[in-house]
Amino acid sequence: xxxxxxxxxxxxxxxxxxxxxxxxxxxxxxxxxxxxxxxxxxxxxxxxxxxxxxxxxxxxxxxxxxxxxxxxxxxxxxxxxxxxxxxxxxxxxxxxxxxxxxxxxxxxxxxxxxxxxxxxxxxxxxxxxxxxxxxxxxxxxxxxxxxxxxxxxxxxxxxxxxxxxxxxxxxxxxxxxxxxxxxxxxxxxxxxxxxxxxxxxxxxxxxxxxxxxxxxxxxxxxxxxxxxxxxxxxxxxxxxx
Amino acid sequence: xxxxxxxxxxxxxxxxxxxxxxxxxxxxxxxxxxxxxxxxxxxxxxxxxxxxxxxxxxxxxxxxxxxxxxxxxxxxxxxxxxxxxxxxxxxxxxxxxxxxxxxxxxxxxxxxxxxxxxxxxxxxxxxxxxxxxxxxxxxxxxxxxxxxxxxxxxxxxxxxxxxxxxxxxxxxxxxxxxxxxxxxxxxxxxxxxxxxxxxxxxxxxxxxxxxxxxxxxxxxxxxxxxxxxxxxxxxxxxxxx
Numbered sequence: 001x002x003x004x005x006x007x008x009x010x011x012x013x014x015x016x017x018x019x020x021x022x023x024x025x026x027x028x029x030x031x032x033x034x035x036x037x038x039x040x041x042x043x044x045x046x047x048x049x050x051x052x053x054x055x056x057x058x059x060x061x062x063x064x065x066x067x068x069x070x071x072x073x074x075x076x077x078x079x080x081x082x083x084x085x086x087x088x089x090x091x092x093x094x095x096x097x098x099x100x101x102x103x104x105x106x107x108x109x110x111x112x113x114x115x116x117x118x119x120x121x122x123x124x125x126x127x128x129x130x131x132x133x134x135x136x137x138x139x140x141x142x143x144x145x146x147x148x149x150x151x152x153x154x155x156x157x158x159x160x161x162x163x164x165x166x167x168x169x170x171x172x173x174x175x176x177x178x179x180x181x182x183x184x185x186x187x188x189x190x191x192x193x194x195x196x197x198x199x200x201x202x203x204x205x206x207x208x209x210x211x212x213x214x215x216x217x218x219x220x221x222x223x224x225x226x227x228x229x230x231x232x233x234x235x236x237x238x239x240x241x
Numbered sequence: 242x243x244x245x246x247x248x249x250x251x252x253x254x255x256x257x258x259x260x261x262x263x264x265x266x267x268x269x270x271x272x273x274x275x276x277x278x279x280x281x282x283x284x285x286x287x288x289x290x291x292x293x294x295x296x297x298x299x300x301x302x303x304x305x306x307x308x309x310x311x312x313x314x315x316x317x318x319x320x321x322x323x324x325x326x327x328x329x330x331x332x333x334x335x336x337x338x339x340x341x342x343x344x345x346x347x348x349x350x351x352x353x354x355x356x357x358x359x360x361x362x363x364x365x366x367x368x369x370x371x372x373x374x375x376x377x378x379x380x381x382x383x384x385x386x387x388x389x390x391x392x393x394x395x396x397x398x399x400x401x402x403x404x405x406x407x408x409x410x411x412x413x414x415x416x417x418x419x420x421x422x423x424x425x426x427x428x429x430x431x432x433x434x435x436x437x438x439x440x441x442x443x444x445x446x447x448x449x450x451x452x453x454x455x456x457x458x459x460x461x462x463x464x465x466x467x468x469x470x471x472x473x474x475x476x477x478x479x480x481x482x
Binding site for chain 1: 292294306310313314335338341345369388391395396
């Protein structure tokens with residue numbers, strides 16, 4: 001099946017978690033908004049008054065007759081179809097639970113630079129962003145990273161570099177993206193924390209080294225991190241702590 | 242099956258979305274932390290070093306051998322088992338998509354009173370809370386409420402009071418809780434907005450009038466709203482706009 005994927009052009013953002021799944025699986029997908037005229041096509045799709053199941057926001061996916069919104073929901077669907085999730089109900093629920101926890105971390109990361117309103121510029125909420133980032137670095141980063149390190153440690157079948165069982169699944173790809181994003185946004189803090197989370201670093205390296213992911217990361221399909229996405233580098237928000 | 246449900250005693254919080262599903266279905270469930278010794282039992286469960294699939298935070302559910310975390314994931318599982326979700330894949334994904342959008346609204350509501358850090362008191366972030374609440378009231382509330390009103394309008398089979406098809410599903414229960422919570426937290430703003438969202442009010446009233454839900458709301462199993470949960474009433478954060 002050819003998948004039509006809709007997400008903002010110009011940023012990795014939440015869409016990147018889905019792109020990584022497509023790329024790892026070698027799936028046939030079109031990143032609609034990155035095609036000529038594609039942004040207009042995405043807006044048309046979002047504003048389609050005939051749609052009986054309207055989407056709230058990108059990303060969303062067209063898979064045959066299905067139109068699926070919400071990042072974690074898209075991955076829940078694709079996980080089975082792309083061979084990136086366990087086959088049993090228990091495993092699928094566990095994969096989704098991990099992905100939803102990753103989504104929570106993504107939300108909190110976004111709010112480090114936008115603690116007052118996503119509709120305002122960062123420059124209009126710098127003071128509050130500094131306060132929120134301090135708590136994020138000191139409290140929330142260790143809490144989330146410690147959790148995923150713990151999940152890895154308790155999965156002996158994964159050898160410390162798979163979150164679920166002995167094989168790669170979509171939460172591994174998302175954990176890679178979390179590490180890449182946090183290293184970009186908070187390089188000083190991540191360097192200070194690194195020794196405590198060796199298994200998370202191993203997942204990052206394993207995913208980065210998968211042939212299709214390595215090719216993707218080296219291609220122009222991988223949009224560089226920048227100051228428009230979820231993970232943003234503002235040196236004044238980083239710190240060793 | 243007897244379900245064991247784990248969530249903080251003393252607040253509705255995120256757990257309430259699951260409690261409403263149990264109550265509507267007349268399910269056999271135990272709200273563990275509200276039993277004598279139950280909070281200690283919940284902490285034991287969370288800190289169990291033998292758990293191969295640790296939970297990040299409450300709520301979580303034990304269903305036979307399954308241990309399921311994340312509110313929306315729990316409802317995704319229960320929806321099918323309790324007869325509160327469509328039977329087809331497309332409908333289940335749509336229900337989950339709506340629930341994840343409700344979860345995003347819940348997160349944003351929480352951050353109106355905790356924009357800097359969930360680990361700090363409200364009193365330590367009052368100024369920032371006022372700024373975030375203003376944007377929430379003016380921009381985010383209409384965006385989310387308008388979205389759900391639109392979903393209701395585009396589902397003629399639901400007669401304007403069901404989000405999906407012609408029958409009650411768990412997102413209807415959650416939308417009831419959103420309305421109840423926002424009316425508690427932002428009574429002035431909700432009164433001003435009410436005329437624009439008649440279908441959402443109809444869902445609220447229909448759910449509140451379901452016999453089992455009405456009995457639940459009148460019982461002491463329904464914890465009153467208070468200043469410890471997600472929905473909190475601070476008059477200084479409300480406004481007509």
